[in-house]
Amino acid sequence: MQTRATVAVLGGGQLGRMLGLAAVPLGVACRFLDPSPDAPAAAVGDLVVGALDDEAALDEVARGADVVTYEWEGVPAPSARHLAAGGLLVRPGDRPLEVSQDRLVEKDAFRALGIDTPQYHAVSSREELDEAIQAVGLPAVLKTRRGGYDGKGQFVLRELADANAAWSELGGLALVLEAFVPFDRELSVIAVRSHDGVVACWPVVENEHRDGILHVTRAPAGLSELEARARDIAVALLDELDHVGVLAIELFDVNGSLLANEFAPRVHNSGHWTIEGAVTSQFENHLRAVLGLPLGATDARGVAAMVNCVGTMPDVTAVLAVPDAHLHDYGKAPRPGRKLGHITVVADSPADLDIRLATLLPLVDR
């Protein structure tokens, strides 16, 4: 690569902030586009304040950049196409955005690659909801095909009588009904694909959600028999999308089989542990990939757990007194349900990790 490159990043939230932190030691400057002048990433790079579909703002953030990337899967695909049409290198491109932004297209993409998913059925009318319930079974979750995250834009149907309520809540939008999967574990695999098609995966991790928001990630999940299957899923998807950069796939472990739930074509909350817990973090490897540099090793260093701080930040002194606890404050104003930071604890053994986590978890208010 050209050393001391400039990377334009669409989105300036905490993911951008951590990309920027990884960029500085590489001698790479990040420039962010975000609608908010208080964007967390502004602490580590220049910020252009503007909408992610504002062509003038897009042109401004991308001007002279060696590559354009994004830290939010909600970036409009036309924004990526606009920049690419202007001759800019956009990595990943518009297709991972398009596919991941539509739950139906996303699941169809998994299926086309032979990747199992929960049962699902498109719903565009009240009648089609009944058909979908027949096909998918109950309980099931009715979701908007587009938009919605962290549990928003969803309605859980437990019995047939819930159909009317679900329809009155979401009817009129393009929808998909997904089987409610009685999973043993929620897992995710974070993978990175280089400009020349090399794919590396971090160890599969186990995720625990609370109120629809990620609460704790444990890494590695310690399910070595699933690593190869998770890797196959990641390679198939990344290759199909011709994805360059990091991508995260949420998986359900159902009796030892993996079902793909959804993917995010970006660095991911369940990969934050890689900053301290892996040889190379997801943030550094994303930058390496989009800049055409060799990927770093994705091996775990010890065992790690990541705990999200949602709504309020814990007492800093108490957190830092926990052995090997690493605080990540995103610098955001507190607000209920908002991810404000995370804490990663690392240890040499799962037993030591459990001890540290037992001290840490009560400090984090959820």
Place this chain on the structure above:
Amino acid sequence: MQTRATVAVLGGGQLGRMLGLAAVPLGVACRFLDPSPDAPAAAVGDLVVGALDDEAALDEVARGADVVTYEWEGVPAPSARHLAAGGLLVRPGDRPLEVSQDRLVEKDAFRALGIDTPQYHAVSSREELDEAIQAVGLPAVLKTRRGGYDGKGQFVLRELADANAAWSELGGLALVLEAFVPFDRELSVIAVRSHDGVVACWPVVENEHRDGILHVTRAPAGLSELEARARDIAVALLDELDHVGVLAIELFDVNGSLLANEFAPRVHNSGHWTIEGAVTSQFENHLRAVLGLPLGATDARGVAAMVNCVGTMPDVTAVLAVPDAHLHDYGKAPRPGRKLGHITVVADSPADLDIRLATLLPLVDR
């Protein structure tokens, strides 16, 4: 501490840049004072451009800061006193600056604490140089008491006939003659002392210099029998100075005895390996200390080697292809003899480290 504190840092070089990188995840904002508008630390915090003895600039950088610290031992002690007199918390204070800025006072301080040093003798006249040669023996190094670093402001005397040349080079300045020590190894210990007097030391490391500039640091040095003595030295010095923050002591290993050469009252080049190679980096622990937060563990994670990039930066692609190599580009313009960056390699065993280092070292042009 007050969360989301502001730290004013006197000096904005690479040490400031790495302090700033450690500050962001803690939710701490750094504001730097540096004479250069191109100061490397500007990438990670606000920069006040001004001289380190300019009271208006000092007041500006320190305004509203929760604590003031420094990243250069050349900060004038009166600058620290000026800020403290204005009611600001300055950590470390002016005394570590004063003591470390005068080689004679520094060595006297070691001796007063029962810490062995190379033989030395003050020199303020040509006659006193002869007395010093008698007392210290030859070979010896004539050094200015104040100023000079990385081998500058020094004259090596190998025989009596060198005395005139040494005097004509340095005469008129306040000088000290130091015995040229036939050391087995150059070592250093990095220590941190908290606001409430707790001292933690990272493992002793071995340093190899080239042309008077640090070339390679290996961590840990693997000299477990010297760890306790190095720790005693550090505790004695830090307590005596009432030092809060990180301090580095350069040591000579002479037949298993430790001689203290000099100390730097700040984060140190021989501690850069702690970013990837220790549980808590010297940069994070310096911030924790000056902010009154609990210190993080200083244990090594595996073994590490740090290689300085001096004068030119190596090929980035080649460096990043070395397993577990971590690049740190300071974003500085190349100039002969200038520290532009460093690379840390980490491994699980010394043998693996040697293999990686053997690949890396030829890439670094010295």
